[in-house]
Amino acid sequence: MYAFLGISMKLTEHIPLLKILFLAHFSFIVGLQKAPRITTLLETVDVLLDHNATFICEVDSRPQADITWTRNNIQIRPYDSRYLTRENGQMLIIPNVKDTDNGEYCCIADNGIGEPAKSCGALQMKMKPQIKRHPTNVTLLIDSKAVLPCVTLGNPKPDISWIKDDDLVKISDRISILDYGALKIHNIKREDAGQYRCVARNSFGIVFSKLVTIEVQAPARILRVPKEKRVPFGTEVKLECNATGNPIPTITWLENGNTISGASIEETLVGQVILSVLRVVANKPALYTCLATNHHSGGANTVKATAKVTVSGRSFQ
Ligand SMILES: *[C@@H]1O[C@H](CO)[C@@H](O)[C@H](O)[C@H]1NC(C)=O
Numbered sequence: 001m002y003a004f005l006g007i008s009m010k011l012t013e014h015i016p017l018l019k020i021l022f023l024a025h026f027s028f029i030v031g032l033q034k035a036p037r038i039t040t041l042l043e044t045v046d047v048l049l050d051h052n053a054t055f056i057c058e059v060d061s062r063p064q065a066d067i068t069w070t071r072n073n074i075q076i077r078p079y080d081s082r083y084l085t086r087e088n089g090q091m092l093i094i095p096n097v098k099d100t101d102n103g104e105y106c107c108i109a110d111n112g113i114g115e116p117a118k119s120c121g122a123l124q125m126k127m128k129p130q131i132k133r134h135p136t137n138v139t140l141l142i143d144s145k146a147v148l149p150c151v152t153l154g155n156p157k158p159d160i161s162w163i164k165d166d167d168l169v170k171i172s173d174r175i176s177i178l179d180y181g182a183l184k185i186h187n188i189k190r191e192d193a194g195q196y197r198c199v200a201r202n203s204f205g206i207v208f209s210k211l212v213t214i215e216v217q218a219p220a221r222i223l224r225v226p227k228e229k230r231v232p233f234g235t236e237v238k239l240e241c242n243a244t245g246n247p248i249p250t251i252t253w254l255e256n257g258n259t260i261s262g263a264s265i266e267e268t269l270v271g272q273v274i275l276s277v278l279r280v281v282a283n284k285p286a287l288y289t290c291l292a293t294n295h296h297s298g299g300a301n302t303v304k305a306t307a308k309v310t311v312s313g314r315s316f317q
Protein backbone atom coordinates (compact mmCIF):
# COMPACT_ATOMS: atom_id res chain seq x y z
CA MET A 1 0.00 0.00 0.00
CA TYR A 2 2.84 2.44 0.83
CA ALA A 3 4.74 1.35 -2.25
CA PHE A 4 1.71 2.00 -4.35
CA LEU A 5 1.26 5.39 -2.72
CA GLY A 6 4.91 6.28 -3.38
CA ILE A 7 4.73 5.50 -7.07
CA SER A 8 1.42 7.32 -7.41
CA MET A 9 2.85 10.41 -5.73
CA LYS A 10 5.67 10.52 -8.22
CA LEU A 11 3.34 10.24 -11.16
CA THR A 12 0.87 12.81 -9.87
CA GLU A 13 3.52 15.46 -9.49
CA HIS A 14 3.29 16.06 -13.20
CA ILE A 15 -0.19 14.94 -14.13
CA PRO A 16 -2.98 16.78 -12.33
CA LEU A 17 -5.71 14.56 -13.79
CA LEU A 18 -4.06 11.44 -12.55
CA LYS A 19 -3.76 13.13 -9.21
CA ILE A 20 -7.49 13.63 -9.01
CA LEU A 21 -8.13 10.06 -10.05
CA PHE A 22 -5.63 8.87 -7.53
CA LEU A 23 -7.18 10.85 -4.71
CA ALA A 24 -10.58 9.41 -5.55
CA HIS A 25 -9.10 5.93 -5.55
CA PHE A 26 -7.20 6.58 -2.29
CA SER A 27 -10.29 7.68 -0.40
CA PHE A 28 -12.06 4.60 -1.69
CA ILE A 29 -9.35 2.41 -0.23
CA VAL A 30 -9.32 4.35 3.04
CA GLY A 31 -13.05 3.79 3.26
CA LEU A 32 -12.45 0.05 3.45
CA GLN A 33 -9.58 0.43 5.88
CA LYS A 34 -9.72 1.56 9.41
CA ALA A 35 -7.34 2.26 12.21
CA PRO A 36 -7.23 -0.46 14.87
CA ARG A 37 -9.62 -0.19 17.76
CA ILE A 38 -9.38 -2.35 20.86
CA THR A 39 -12.83 -3.72 21.55
CA THR A 40 -11.91 -5.78 24.60
CA LEU A 41 -9.60 -3.79 26.83
CA LEU A 42 -7.05 -5.41 29.07
CA GLU A 43 -8.09 -5.98 32.65
CA THR A 44 -6.16 -6.55 35.82
CA VAL A 45 -5.45 -10.25 36.04
CA ASP A 46 -5.23 -11.81 39.49
CA VAL A 47 -3.56 -15.17 39.37
CA LEU A 48 -2.25 -17.60 41.94
CA LEU A 49 1.35 -18.74 41.87
CA ASP A 50 1.93 -21.49 39.26
CA HIS A 51 -1.37 -20.88 37.51
CA ASN A 52 -1.68 -19.50 33.98
CA ALA A 53 -2.50 -15.86 33.34
CA THR A 54 -4.28 -14.76 30.20
CA PHE A 55 -4.63 -11.25 28.84
CA ILE A 56 -7.16 -10.61 26.10
CA CYS A 57 -6.87 -7.70 23.72
CA GLU A 58 -9.55 -8.01 21.08
CA VAL A 59 -8.90 -5.76 18.12
CA ASP A 60 -11.13 -4.50 15.36
CA SER A 61 -8.93 -3.43 12.45
CA ARG A 62 -8.79 -3.42 8.68
CA PRO A 63 -6.39 -4.63 7.46
CA GLN A 64 -5.51 -6.92 10.31
CA ALA A 65 -3.27 -5.23 12.85
CA ASP A 66 0.06 -6.45 14.11
CA ILE A 67 -0.29 -6.88 17.84
CA THR A 68 2.71 -6.50 20.05
CA TRP A 69 2.85 -6.86 23.79
CA THR A 70 4.96 -5.13 26.40
CA ARG A 71 5.70 -5.84 30.01
CA ASN A 72 6.66 -2.82 32.10
CA ASN A 73 7.16 -0.90 28.84
CA ILE A 74 9.63 -3.40 27.46
CA GLN A 75 8.57 -5.19 24.33
CA ILE A 76 8.03 -8.90 24.60
CA ARG A 77 9.92 -10.58 21.77
CA PRO A 78 7.61 -12.57 19.49
CA TYR A 79 9.28 -15.88 20.21
CA ASP A 80 10.00 -15.36 23.91
CA SER A 81 9.43 -18.84 25.31
CA ARG A 82 8.06 -17.38 28.52
CA TYR A 83 4.87 -16.40 26.71
CA LEU A 84 2.34 -17.92 24.37
CA THR A 85 0.08 -15.99 22.02
CA ARG A 86 -3.15 -17.07 20.40
CA GLU A 87 -5.73 -15.54 18.08
CA ASN A 88 -3.20 -13.63 16.00
CA GLY A 89 -1.70 -12.12 19.07
CA GLN A 90 -4.97 -11.02 20.62
CA MET A 91 -4.37 -13.35 23.55
CA LEU A 92 -1.22 -13.45 25.68
CA ILE A 93 -0.78 -16.42 27.96
CA ILE A 94 1.78 -16.55 30.76
CA PRO A 95 1.99 -20.13 31.96
CA ASN A 96 2.90 -21.03 35.56
CA VAL A 97 3.07 -17.49 36.83
CA LYS A 98 5.90 -16.55 39.20
CA ASP A 99 6.19 -13.43 41.29
CA THR A 100 8.72 -12.13 38.77
CA ASP A 101 5.90 -11.95 36.20
CA ASN A 102 4.12 -9.20 38.12
CA GLY A 103 3.88 -5.96 36.24
CA GLU A 104 1.99 -3.91 33.72
CA TYR A 105 1.23 -5.56 30.40
CA CYS A 106 0.09 -3.65 27.34
CA CYS A 107 -1.02 -4.67 23.89
CA ILE A 108 -0.38 -2.37 20.96
CA ALA A 109 -2.27 -2.88 17.73
CA ASP A 110 -0.93 -1.24 14.61
CA ASN A 111 -2.04 -1.62 11.00
CA GLY A 112 -0.28 1.41 9.59
CA ILE A 113 -3.48 3.40 9.40
CA GLY A 114 -3.91 6.10 11.96
CA GLU A 115 -2.53 5.86 15.44
CA PRO A 116 -1.78 2.44 16.92
CA ALA A 117 -4.24 1.46 19.64
CA LYS A 118 -3.02 0.53 23.08
CA SER A 119 -4.53 -1.00 26.19
CA CYS A 120 -2.84 -1.94 29.45
CA GLY A 121 -3.59 -4.09 32.46
CA ALA A 122 -1.69 -5.33 35.48
CA LEU A 123 -0.75 -8.85 36.39
CA GLN A 124 -1.09 -9.32 40.11
CA MET A 125 0.11 -12.57 41.42
CA LYS A 126 -1.86 -13.70 44.41
CA MET A 127 0.10 -15.86 46.73
CA LYS A 128 -0.27 -17.63 50.02
CA PRO A 129 2.26 -16.32 52.53
CA GLN A 130 5.68 -17.92 52.42
CA ILE A 131 8.60 -17.33 54.71
CA LYS A 132 11.63 -16.51 52.65
CA ARG A 133 14.02 -15.90 55.51
CA HIS A 134 13.49 -17.40 58.92
CA PRO A 135 14.75 -15.95 62.17
CA THR A 136 17.72 -17.70 63.75
CA ASN A 137 18.76 -18.46 67.30
CA VAL A 138 20.53 -15.55 68.89
CA THR A 139 22.58 -15.03 72.01
CA LEU A 140 22.69 -11.44 73.12
CA LEU A 141 24.14 -9.43 75.91
CA ILE A 142 21.72 -7.70 78.22
CA ASP A 143 21.00 -4.07 77.21
CA SER A 144 21.96 -4.76 73.58
CA LYS A 145 19.42 -4.84 70.76
CA ALA A 146 17.99 -7.74 68.84
CA VAL A 147 16.64 -7.89 65.31
CA LEU A 148 15.02 -11.18 64.34
CA PRO A 149 14.31 -11.33 60.61
CA CYS A 150 11.12 -12.68 59.10
CA VAL A 151 11.16 -12.06 55.37
CA THR A 152 7.95 -13.12 53.70
CA LEU A 153 6.40 -13.39 50.29
CA GLY A 154 2.71 -13.23 49.59
CA ASN A 155 0.10 -11.20 47.85
CA PRO A 156 -1.71 -9.42 49.33
CA LYS A 157 1.31 -8.57 51.49
CA PRO A 158 1.06 -10.74 54.59
CA ASP A 159 0.53 -9.25 58.02
CA ILE A 160 3.32 -10.27 60.34
CA SER A 161 3.02 -10.94 64.02
CA TRP A 162 5.37 -12.56 66.46
CA ILE A 163 4.75 -15.15 69.13
CA LYS A 164 6.86 -15.63 72.22
CA ASP A 165 6.40 -18.78 74.25
CA ASP A 166 2.84 -19.17 72.84
CA ASP A 167 1.75 -15.58 73.50
CA LEU A 168 1.52 -12.75 71.04
CA VAL A 169 4.48 -10.37 71.46
CA LYS A 170 3.22 -7.06 72.76
CA ILE A 171 4.46 -4.01 70.93
CA SER A 172 5.91 -1.35 73.21
CA ASP A 173 8.37 1.50 73.08
CA ARG A 174 11.07 -1.15 73.41
CA ILE A 175 9.66 -3.82 71.09
CA SER A 176 8.54 -3.18 67.52
CA ILE A 177 7.82 -5.04 64.30
CA LEU A 178 9.61 -3.41 61.39
CA ASP A 179 7.99 -2.84 57.99
CA TYR A 180 9.65 -5.86 56.49
CA GLY A 181 8.48 -8.09 59.31
CA ALA A 182 11.55 -8.22 61.56
CA LEU A 183 11.13 -8.11 65.31
CA LYS A 184 13.27 -5.46 66.93
CA ILE A 185 13.93 -5.37 70.66
CA HIS A 186 15.84 -2.52 72.20
CA ASN A 187 17.56 -2.78 75.54
CA ILE A 188 17.25 -6.53 75.83
CA LYS A 189 16.18 -7.62 79.27
CA ARG A 190 16.49 -10.94 80.97
CA GLU A 191 12.75 -11.55 80.54
CA ASP A 192 13.06 -11.24 76.75
CA ALA A 193 14.74 -14.63 76.71
CA GLY A 194 12.48 -17.27 75.25
CA GLN A 195 11.27 -18.99 72.13
CA TYR A 196 10.01 -16.89 69.26
CA ARG A 197 8.40 -17.42 65.88
CA CYS A 198 6.84 -15.13 63.34
CA VAL A 199 3.45 -15.65 61.76
CA ALA A 200 2.59 -14.39 58.28
CA ARG A 201 -1.03 -14.21 57.28
CA ASN A 202 -3.05 -13.00 54.30
CA SER A 203 -6.44 -13.82 52.84
CA PHE A 204 -4.98 -16.93 51.17
CA GLY A 205 -3.35 -18.54 54.17
CA ILE A 206 -1.13 -18.47 57.23
CA VAL A 207 2.40 -19.71 57.79
CA PHE A 208 4.67 -19.98 60.84
CA SER A 209 8.41 -19.57 60.88
CA LYS A 210 10.85 -21.90 62.62
CA LEU A 211 10.93 -21.64 66.37
CA VAL A 212 14.04 -19.82 67.56
CA THR A 213 15.55 -19.00 70.89
CA ILE A 214 16.71 -15.67 72.21
CA GLU A 215 19.24 -16.26 74.91
CA VAL A 216 20.06 -13.23 77.03
CA GLN A 217 23.52 -13.15 78.53
CA ALA A 218 24.59 -10.97 81.37
CA PRO A 219 28.09 -10.13 82.59
CA ALA A 220 29.17 -11.50 85.97
CA ARG A 221 28.01 -9.39 88.88
CA ILE A 222 28.71 -9.83 92.57
CA LEU A 223 25.63 -9.62 94.74
CA ARG A 224 27.06 -10.44 98.12
CA VAL A 225 30.49 -9.08 98.89
CA PRO A 226 32.65 -10.72 101.58
CA LYS A 227 32.53 -8.82 104.87
CA GLU A 228 35.48 -7.44 106.75
CA LYS A 229 36.23 -9.59 109.82
CA ARG A 230 38.30 -9.49 113.01
CA VAL A 231 38.85 -12.91 114.54
CA PRO A 232 41.00 -14.44 117.30
CA PHE A 233 44.30 -15.91 116.12
CA GLY A 234 44.05 -19.48 114.91
CA THR A 235 40.31 -19.58 114.47
CA GLU A 236 38.48 -20.38 111.30
CA VAL A 237 37.12 -17.44 109.38
CA LYS A 238 34.19 -17.83 107.00
CA LEU A 239 33.81 -15.45 104.05
CA GLU A 240 30.85 -15.47 101.67
CA CYS A 241 30.60 -14.17 98.16
CA ASN A 242 27.78 -14.69 95.71
CA ALA A 243 27.52 -13.71 92.08
CA THR A 244 25.19 -13.97 89.14
CA GLY A 245 25.37 -13.68 85.37
CA ASN A 246 24.64 -15.69 82.28
CA PRO A 247 26.53 -17.93 81.79
CA ILE A 248 26.79 -18.56 85.56
CA PRO A 249 30.10 -17.11 86.70
CA THR A 250 32.88 -19.06 88.31
CA ILE A 251 34.14 -17.77 91.65
CA THR A 252 37.77 -17.93 92.74
CA TRP A 253 39.41 -16.58 95.87
CA LEU A 254 42.76 -14.86 96.35
CA GLU A 255 44.71 -14.23 99.55
CA ASN A 256 46.78 -11.06 99.34
CA GLY A 257 46.50 -11.36 95.59
CA ASN A 258 47.68 -14.95 95.40
CA THR A 259 45.94 -18.27 95.08
CA ILE A 260 45.07 -19.81 98.40
CA SER A 261 46.33 -23.14 99.64
CA GLY A 262 44.88 -24.99 102.56
CA ALA A 263 41.45 -23.39 102.46
CA SER A 264 38.08 -24.98 102.08
CA ILE A 265 35.73 -23.65 99.44
CA GLU A 266 32.11 -24.69 99.18
CA GLU A 267 29.89 -23.73 96.27
CA THR A 268 26.13 -23.80 95.97
CA LEU A 269 24.08 -22.87 92.95
CA VAL A 270 20.66 -21.39 93.68
CA GLY A 271 18.87 -20.50 90.47
CA GLN A 272 21.17 -18.13 88.58
CA VAL A 273 23.19 -17.26 91.69
CA ILE A 274 26.36 -19.02 92.70
CA LEU A 275 27.37 -18.78 96.34
CA SER A 276 30.93 -19.49 97.38
CA VAL A 277 31.94 -19.90 101.01
CA LEU A 278 35.61 -19.71 101.91
CA ARG A 279 36.83 -21.15 105.23
CA VAL A 280 40.40 -20.41 106.22
CA VAL A 281 42.33 -20.47 109.51
CA ALA A 282 43.27 -16.96 110.48
CA ASN A 283 46.88 -16.88 111.58
CA LYS A 284 47.86 -13.60 110.00
CA PRO A 285 46.03 -10.52 108.80
CA ALA A 286 45.21 -10.72 105.09
CA LEU A 287 43.13 -9.41 102.24
CA TYR A 288 40.73 -11.91 100.68
CA THR A 289 39.42 -11.26 97.20
CA CYS A 290 36.44 -12.92 95.59
CA LEU A 291 36.71 -12.99 91.75
CA ALA A 292 33.62 -13.73 89.64
CA THR A 293 34.24 -14.39 85.94
CA ASN A 294 32.11 -15.34 82.97
CA HIS A 295 32.53 -15.47 79.20
CA HIS A 296 29.65 -14.13 77.12
CA SER A 297 29.03 -12.95 73.56
CA GLY A 298 30.52 -9.57 74.46
CA GLY A 299 33.78 -11.13 75.70
CA ALA A 300 35.01 -12.10 79.15
CA ASN A 301 34.25 -10.23 82.26
CA THR A 302 35.63 -10.38 85.79
CA VAL A 303 34.43 -8.51 88.84
CA LYS A 304 35.93 -8.61 92.30
CA ALA A 305 35.31 -7.71 95.91
CA THR A 306 37.87 -7.69 98.72
CA ALA A 307 37.55 -8.01 102.48
CA LYS A 308 40.17 -7.45 105.13
CA VAL A 309 40.62 -10.03 107.86
CA THR A 310 42.43 -8.90 110.97
CA VAL A 311 43.60 -11.14 113.76
CA SER A 312 43.29 -10.37 117.45
CA GLY A 313 44.92 -11.95 120.53
CA ARG A 314 48.48 -12.00 119.28
CA SER A 315 50.75 -9.22 118.27
CA PHE A 316 52.73 -9.11 115.06
CA GLN A 317 55.95 -7.18 115.09
C1 LIG B 1 -1.28 -23.75 31.79
O1 LIG B 1 -0.87 -23.81 30.46
C2 LIG B 1 -0.18 -24.99 30.13
C3 LIG B 1 0.39 -24.86 28.75
O2 LIG B 1 -0.30 -23.95 28.01
C4 LIG B 1 -1.16 -26.15 30.23
O3 LIG B 1 -0.52 -27.34 29.91
C5 LIG B 1 -1.67 -26.20 31.65
O4 LIG B 1 -2.64 -27.19 31.79
C6 LIG B 1 -2.26 -24.88 32.06
N1 LIG B 1 -2.50 -24.91 33.50
C7 LIG B 1 -3.63 -24.45 34.05
C8 LIG B 1 -3.69 -24.53 35.55
O5 LIG B 1 -4.53 -24.00 33.39
Ligand SMILES: *[C@@H]1O[C@H](CO)[C@@H](O)[C@H](O)[C@H]1NC(C)=O
Pocket residue numbers: 136137211212213
Ligand atom coordinates in the same frame (compact mmCIF):
# COMPACT_ATOMS: atom_id res chain seq x y z
C1 LIG C 1 17.91 -23.19 68.08
O1 LIG C 1 18.13 -23.63 69.38
C2 LIG C 1 17.35 -24.74 69.77
C3 LIG C 1 17.63 -25.00 71.23
O2 LIG C 1 17.36 -23.89 71.97
C4 LIG C 1 17.71 -25.93 68.90
O3 LIG C 1 16.89 -27.02 69.24
C5 LIG C 1 17.48 -25.56 67.46
O4 LIG C 1 17.91 -26.60 66.64
C6 LIG C 1 18.23 -24.30 67.10
N1 LIG C 1 17.82 -23.90 65.80
C7 LIG C 1 18.68 -23.51 64.88
C8 LIG C 1 18.09 -23.10 63.58
O5 LIG C 1 19.89 -23.46 65.08
Ligand SMILES: *[C@@H]1O[C@H](CO)[C@@H](O)[C@H](O)[C@H]1NC(C)=O
Pocket residue numbers: 223224225242243269270273274275
Ligand atom coordinates in the same frame (compact mmCIF):
# COMPACT_ATOMS: atom_id res chain seq x y z
C1 LIG D 1 23.20 -13.61 97.23
O1 LIG D 1 23.37 -12.34 97.86
C2 LIG D 1 22.24 -11.53 97.90
C3 LIG D 1 22.66 -10.16 98.49
O2 LIG D 1 23.32 -10.37 99.70
C4 LIG D 1 21.14 -12.19 98.69
O3 LIG D 1 19.98 -11.42 98.70
C5 LIG D 1 20.83 -13.53 98.08
O4 LIG D 1 19.91 -14.24 98.88
C6 LIG D 1 22.10 -14.35 97.94
N1 LIG D 1 21.79 -15.58 97.22
C7 LIG D 1 22.42 -16.71 97.46
C8 LIG D 1 22.00 -17.90 96.68
O5 LIG D 1 23.32 -16.79 98.25
